[in-house]
Amino acid sequence: MNQYSMLIQWSEEDQLFLVTIPEFSEQVIMPCTHGKTREEAIRNGEEVIKMYLEAWQTEGKTIPI
Numbered sequence: 001m002n003q004y005s006m007l008i009q010w011s012e013e014d015q016l017f018l019v020t021i022p023e024f025s026e027q028v029i030m031p032c033t034h035g036k037t038r039e040e041a042i043r044n045g046e047e048v049i050k051m052y053l054e055a056w057q058t059e060g061k062t063i064p065i
Contacts, residue, residue, distance in 0.1 A: 008038060019032055
């Protein structure tokens with residue numbers, strides 16, 4: 001899971017930190033998740049990575065590298 005990067009950007013409009021996982025850009029509509037704080041956004045991003053990897057593995061889909 002540590003091989004994936006997270007792009008964290010502040011959204012003035014939403015007043016949230018938005019998280020995008022660049023390696024998932026072909027499979028997932030961006031942004032992937034968000035958080036009220038940077039720390040919350042990072043935790044949520046890690047959970048999303050884990051969730052997608054488990055789902056793709058279960059479905060027999062190719063996992064992004």
